[in-house]
Amino acid sequence: MTGQVRTVDGRVAGRRGQATRQKLLDCLSEMLSSSPYRDVKVIDVARRAGTSPATFYQYFPDVEGAVLELAEEMAKEGASLTEFVAGRSWVGRSGWQAAEELVDGFLAFWRKHDAILRVVDLGAAEGDKRFYKIRMKILNAVTNSLTDSVKELQAKNKVDKDVNPAAVAGALVAMLAAVASHQKGFQSWGVKQAELKPNLALLVHLGITGKKPTK
Amino acid sequence: MTGQVRTVDGRVAGRRGQATRQKLLDCLSEMLSSSPYRDVKVIDVARRAGTSPATFYQYFPDVEGAVLELAEEMAKEGASLTEFVAGRSWVGRSGWQAAEELVDGFLAFWRKHDAILRVVDLGAAEGDKRFYKIRMKILNAVTNSLTDSVKELQAKNKVDKDVNPAAVAGALVAMLAAVASHQKGFQSWGVKQAELKPNLALLVHLGITGKKPTK
DNA sequence: TACTTGTCCTGTCATGCCGTCAGCTTACCG
DNA sequence: CGGTAAGCTGACGGCATGACAGGACAAGTA
Known part of the structure; x- marks a missing residue:
């Protein structure tokens, strides 16, 4: 159906990209377990994943978007x-x-x-x-x-x-x-x-x- | 018991102060009904109440604090x-x-x-x-x-x-x-x-x- | 090895909210 | 009218957001 994973700006994500993307999702999941939803910030997720906020925004429109993915x-x-x-x-x-x-x-x-x-x-x-x-x-x-x-x-x-x-x-x-x-x-x-x-x-x-x- | 309503910096709130405080609570309540909790910002509540963010912080430590009050x-x-x-x-x-x-x-x-x-x-x-x-x-x-x-x-x-x-x-x-x-x-x-x-x-x-x- | 191509990441920047403080205005009281 | 405390806000440093351009990197090609 959907098939390929795509970045926000439309490119198809390759092997490496998908790995970072997944890492961001994992880190987001951890953050959700340890701190209130309201306080989960993009910058924290990115830091924890050893990357930068800009990278996060390449794969997800915002925190909510990533949460939907997890869901x-x-x-x-x-x-x-x-x-x-x-x-x-x-x-x-x-x-x-x-x-x-x-x-x-x-x-x-x-x-x-x-x-x-x-x-x-x-x-x-x-x-x-x-x-x-x-x-x-x-x-x-x-x-x-x-x-x-x-x-x-x-x-x-x-x-x-x-x-x-x-x-x-x-x-x-x-x-x-x-x-x-x-x-x-x-x-x-x-x-x-x-x-x-x-x-x-x-x-x-x-x-x-x-x-x-x-x- | 507790008696007086106090501001964050310890002063006792008078007639006018309590009114502002209540207005902020009312507006917060409206905002909670109309937009996601994650997106409720101090500045929006203050604006809606016709006052400034600084005033909000005089009565509540943060959004969560005010929500507790409502609760x-x-x-x-x-x-x-x-x-x-x-x-x-x-x-x-x-x-x-x-x-x-x-x-x-x-x-x-x-x-x-x-x-x-x-x-x-x-x-x-x-x-x-x-x-x-x-x-x-x-x-x-x-x-x-x-x-x-x-x-x-x-x-x-x-x-x-x-x-x-x-x-x-x-x-x-x-x-x-x-x-x-x-x-x-x-x-x-x-x-x-x-x-x-x-x-x-x-x-x-x-x-x-x-x-x-x-x- | 050098070159090309497309993926992947980040530095940077304008914008906007946060949270605090000093200082101004208003109300009350003697 | 002057003193005092309550009430409010402008302004500011700090930080998150979200967009972009450009650099790093891997893989294929000659």
Whole structure:
């Protein structure tokens, strides 16, 4: 599709160029993890990458542009979240297992990419369509899959008709995302990591099936 | 307690000073609603308030400092969220009503303060203890109240013993907060405002009581 | 080896925001 | 009316931004 990586002024980036570009992205990612988004400056990223601000501007229009690039990378990896939902059974013992694995996978993914996800979340909440789309891309796979699960259960009369599958699925996914980005916050309520997971799985199971899980 | 409002250099602010200070806060609030947090500059806020940057720095150490002030204001108002939970019964028909009203109140509060809440969320997620505390202050009231409700139901053997009340309450509150800040996002999944609320209430009810509501 | 070509990087510069200070104006009080 | 403290701003050094032209470098060619 897009194929070649291009600089801001239109040239195609070669081997060396792509390396510097990637190094800048890596350094930006580190900076995002260690300092507030608002304080991440082009000059700092460039310095850390052992290059100059001018070089940065050759590959990205601004900090936000580079962040979008990072986010796209992550979104690709996020496709793997689907495997925790697609084609799973939500009845009986396997339903509980599905819930547990979904929670596990979600929290792990979020923890791994927390810095960039914070920024994506902010951008999306501020109404920036580019960030919004990326957030969708990550969450859609899971949400749609869960939506289908609920619809199926509805068809079998195992879930009430007045439940809106998309609303429930979306809310559960939002819950997982929110809990994941504030994982530390739960410790101050006296909730430990290990305790959090089964309780989240319980909520997911309850939400999808309307019933308590059989463990 | 604190009593007087003070300038950065230690003087007490009088009538006129407080007015300017408040005007700066108001303008900052507007700016936060209309442009990305990263792009909110002191000079813009000052200009909008019809004053100079130097004046801004007389009352606030920086943009973040002023935002904290706004957040504190909001947190005070957030205390009113308690009324949607404290002393409510979660059994039978009134349980459903409690869930519905909690969801309603929460969404309304979030929609009203979305701009500042975005920033507080970001700050908290980035590990800034000041923002973190404010977020706590708002959510704690609701979370603790819900936690108590679950504990009560557990004491009456209406909820399983292996449920961690704090974890469930925290997760539900996080869900409400997350859904509230991405309300627009749900529309692209084909979920309308009006449909969202009852489904959220359902999830809350399921989470607290473990049972489907009787409407 | 010398020359050419296109990629890659940086020095430099105009612009604009940051954050501080000295100093001016305004309000209040005896 | 003079003193005092509050209130505001112009001005300034410092730093980030973003654009450009030109130098460094690698690879291919003769």
